[in-house]
Amino acid sequence: MRPFRFIHTADLHLDSQFGGVGSVPEQLQQRLVNSPLRALERIVDACLRCDVDCLIIAGDLYDSSRVGIRTLAYVRQQLLRLKERGIMVVVAAGNHDPLEARRIDVAWPEHVHWLPSREVGRVPVKRGGRVIASVYGISYGQKEVVQNLAVRFPDRPDGDSACSVAVLHSSVDGLGGRENYAPAGLQDLVEKGYCYWALGHVHQARILYNSLECSVVYSGSPQGLNSLETGFRGCWLVEAAPKGPITTEFVPVSDVVWEKIELPIEGIADQDNLNRKVSERLDQLARAYGGSGVLVEIELSGRGVLHPWLNQRGVKDELLQMWQEGESDFTGSFVFPHKLTLATRRDLDLSQLRSQEDFVADLLQLAEGAEPAMLERAAAALEPLMTHRRVRRYLKSADEDALKALLAEAKVLALDLLLGEDQ
């Protein structure tokens, strides 16, 4: 008999906000907005293509309980495609979309099973009228769950008669942040006697444990949601038999890939050289992610002769605009630099400057010392912006670390200006 075959995904965060995306053309905005939905569509495509028995979504299908109507309708429409082929859908609610915070009651078709939040639910998966596996799992009722939900799962529920798969949105062994996301220990999970733990919450796909009897896997987010979630993302195609080995295959589904290029400016003599280097790196990305859309953040770093020119007002925007000019069609594959970050430094001998006992030395001493008085003064300097009635709600107040970082950058800026271009 064919093993139990299913696709494991989680953390689609539909209707999520996109963090860290710079100013992008309207057509690309639309592509980005639709990319998580497109990832879901590709997951459903994969289900149909691979003829799976079940699709498991381990939490955070939606980014929040305030999910858009269009998104809800789209999800329903996509899951209905699986109904025609008799593919069951098991969904757990995560910390982002807890069951009790739902605002819209969607009439789900009978093949879609939302796992309960008060107890571990069981969904038998049938093929040809016979139960071939059972999916156990639990949803989040509220946004925060401090209890270890894993302990509520029954031990070896089906013995050797059928595959048992567990679905949990959880922070295992402290991965994925704080203690209020159903914290659990990896060993606890392994000892429960399930052949596969379909986990959600951590956005980077990773296999925590893999043996003949049990696999513990985070599916990761199938579509990167911000510039930090770089690279190809996807879901897992899993085959599991009650006594047989568990095979997992990663299926990439992301519609748009986030990437970051770090380019040191050491040895780059002029703008042509810089353009060529950037162009080469963008071409490399285009080859690596052929067929997908790639959003690239370019960070120029290091010390070099280009630093003063790069930090002239307007140069950064002009450069980014120039590098963006190559791409205008965002319907197919593309490589688009959406953001340019300057982390370059002037080529200076700071120790020599510090030893000169002059104005610059005093400035370095104040900035690098970062004494409370200086930090206080820096914080006071930010007040016009940070306390501005209309601006403050869009900005996070700068904590001490942020202030120190800003002070360091201010030091670089002040040095650049004081020393002029000749230095």
Added chain:
Amino acid sequence: MRIRELYVDGFGVWRDLKITLEPSMNVFLGPNEAGKSTLLNFVRSMWFGFDRRGQPLRGEPLRGGRHGGRLLVGTQGGASYTVERLGGDSGPSAGSVTVSDASGNQFDEELLPNLLGSVSRDVFYSVFAFGLTELEQLDTLHKDEISQALYSAGLGTPVPVTDVEQNLTRQADQLFRPAGSKPTINQLVDSLDAVSRKLSVLRKLPDEYSVVKEEERELLISITQLEQRRGQLRQELLWCKALMSAWEQWEELLQVENELNQLPVVPELPPATVQRMQQLEQRILELKAEVAEREEQTNHTASLLAAISEGEALLRARGEVRHLQERKSAYEKNLQQAETLRRGVEQKSRQVAEGLRSLGGEWSEQQLMEFDTGLQARETVREFARRVQATKEQLERARIELDTVKANRRKLAADFEEASRHKDELIRQSPASPYSYETRCAAAQSHSTLQTEMAMLASERDRIERCLDALHKQAGEPEPAAPPSCSGDQRSKIALAGGVLLTLTSAALFVFEEALAAGALGVLGAAVWVVFAVLRLSARTARVQLTAAANAARAHIRGQQEYWRVELERIDASVGDKQAQLNRCLEVLTGTHTPSAEQTSAAIAELEVEGSLRTSLTAAVNRCEALAQEDRLVARAQEEAARAYQDALQQHRKAEDRFQTWLQSQHLSPALSADGVLEVIQMAQTAKDARHDQDETQSCLDALEAEIGEFVAGVNLVCESCGRPPVSRSEAAGTVTWLNQTLDQVQMLTTELTSAKEALGECQEQLRQHQAAVEDLLAQAEAESIGDFYIKGEVCVHRQSLEERRRRLVIAIGAKCGQWNSRVRGELEQTQLEELRQKAADLSERLASTEAQITEGQTSLGSLRQRLDDMEKDEQLSLFQMRADTLVEELQCRAWEWQRLAIARALLAATREKYEKERQPEVLQTASQYFRAMTGGCYTRVYAPVGQQEIRVETNDRQQIGVEQLSRGTVEQLYLAMRLALAREFGRRSVPLPLVMDDVVVNFDPQRLRQTSAVLGEVARCHQILFFTCHPHVAQALVSAGDARLIELAAGEARTA
């Protein structure tokens, strides 16, 4: 550096003034116009030169003496120098400087900057030698060297801090201003606010969606209920209408049922029983009539049959009679055919006899029949005919060919005869000469050539004679010797003429192909040209050279004349030879040694005519040879044609023989041609065909005669059985016809009788059956008579009719009401038509109302669903969220930039404060110290704000104030303190120079004066001071402040107090 002594030779009011100075403080006290300022200017001028002439401070001597003087200075290293500067009307306006050391060594002016520590004129005038006017002017401190010392010493920034601060402020302002609207962040916030407002509206959509969804659900339930109600109403209305439509049948049904109840009870009869009884009665009557009719017919037929006597015999022999009847028409035809055949046999017999006659009397019938007339024989004859014809044609062609060849040969013989005649004619026309034609032709050719050569020789001889004449003329000209009185130009002309002459001669010889002579003369000409050129320069040299050239030319001409004479003799000899050859040629042509020109021309013309005759003769000979050749070819052709003709003749004869042989084998006449044979064959074939036809016709006739006999025998046999006499061959057919007709009549009567008897039996049987049936019906109806039967039958039929009507009515009602049952009947029984009408109207009204409600509900549902659909497809929330995300990102980036700028500004401000406190220039620190001392501690600090060329002071209560806020005296004290500090600074850097001050403390109060004197006393330890004042108290204060020499100035003298 200190001034030990100053000596004024003449400068302003001073003349021959010598003052020895103390190394520290020297106070010069003198009344107004005593010359204090003049001494200040003297010191300045000694170092940096006099002012330009006419300038007020130039210090031209007013009391005599030479303009200038000297300074005796001592350096820190102990060396002494004398700096002497003297002016004058002729020297430079700055005066002439002499620097010498103690040993009398002279140095040039370049040593002065070394002595002054490279202090410039401006700095010296501003810091080291100044009066009250300079003191009060702040801008005298703004000279670059001084400013650098005051403001920038140690700042370490190539870009001014203030510029940087302004830059930061400008950038920050472009990003954000709290009350601005255009800066980037302000605009971003505007955009974000707008997007947020839109987002908050869009985020309420889920609530609205839920509400609409609930509305949709409720509406759906409501519509479902209405549809159920509509269904019920429709059913009720349909029921009501069905009852109404069945009402007429219902009333009829009630009537029928009433009638049925009133009818008497009779036995149930099957349907149409009464009609059956009526039909039976009618049939019985008909059958009785038919029986009587059949009986009469049977008797009549029996009587007719008995009247025919041969009836039975004929019936027995009916097979033979019928057979004869069938063959009768064939018999009649046979009779006619037999007659025809008989005539045919006779005709064929005649044709055979005729054919044999045509073939010839010797032909018998047997021979005819044996003669082969087949296709093979005919084809053989035709083949013979073709062969004979072919050989005959071939023979004819050979004969024609032979005749043609013979004719050709005859024509050739005639042509040859003609050509031979023409040739002989040409031979006769040829002229007679002892020389052959070819020899004479060669002689004519040589004659022509020799004549041409002799003409050329004559021409050559003429040319040589002309050359000899020319040479002779040259040799005869006088020697070109120049007379002593000959001018340079005339000499030049003679040389030029000689040169031209020689050159022309040379050119002529070259033209006449005498290269050697031409070359020699060319060289000579060139030499003459050279002589001509040289003559232009020196007449004497030219004359000598010309003479030499003329001698050489004469010698050369003589050589040339000799040469040409020899050449002329050679040509004459050659002409003689040619003439002898020509004579020989003429002899050959004309036969005489000295023919006339006409004879020679006639001989040459005859030679040309003979040439053309010879050409024609050659053509005629060739023609004869060609004709002879052709004749030989034609003779061969004639032989071949004759041979071919003989062959063809032989073949033809052979074909004729074969044909004759065949004729003999066929017993035919040898005189017959092939066509004749074919005709005989055709005639024999016709006779043979006639003989065959005769035989066949005869056999047919025999067969027919046999058949006729057989038929007649058959007829007689039948006649015999019927007792009739035998018949002849001609009567047989009529007899057969009679027999057959009689047999037909007998058979018909017998059949009629049989069927009449059978029909009678059947009628009688039917009559019995019908009567039995009538009895049965009576029994069924329990009727005693037929009349009773009919009464009961009518009652029964009426009942059945009513029952049928009732059944149809029930079916009709059932069809209209869907079914017929007790419920339907009960409903109909319990209601009235009017009630039903009322109820139907009521139901229709309610149904229409319900329909309207449903339509309205469905319209609402449609719009709700459209709204839901729109909401489900609306991308705005996502797109606005995306826009908000990008705007927030942009805002955060710009905010970060602004924060960096703001903190950079704060950092600069903090650094400035620290720097201004901790890192002011040494000058300002020293100045602060002096100023504090001069003001008795009222002011604690002098400082320059970072990046600004401005001096500010700090009071002892830490107030920082600008110079403009100080009193005049305090300002002078501040500036004095700063100058003293600057002098110290310069002194530290290079050389401590003397300070020369002209009454700079006049505005100081006594206390500040005292305190300032103390400071000056302190300064005088390092810097020699020359202090001029007109105020004794000032002088007293200074002297009392320390180790000072007081020098009084008055009446052009200086006296140490």
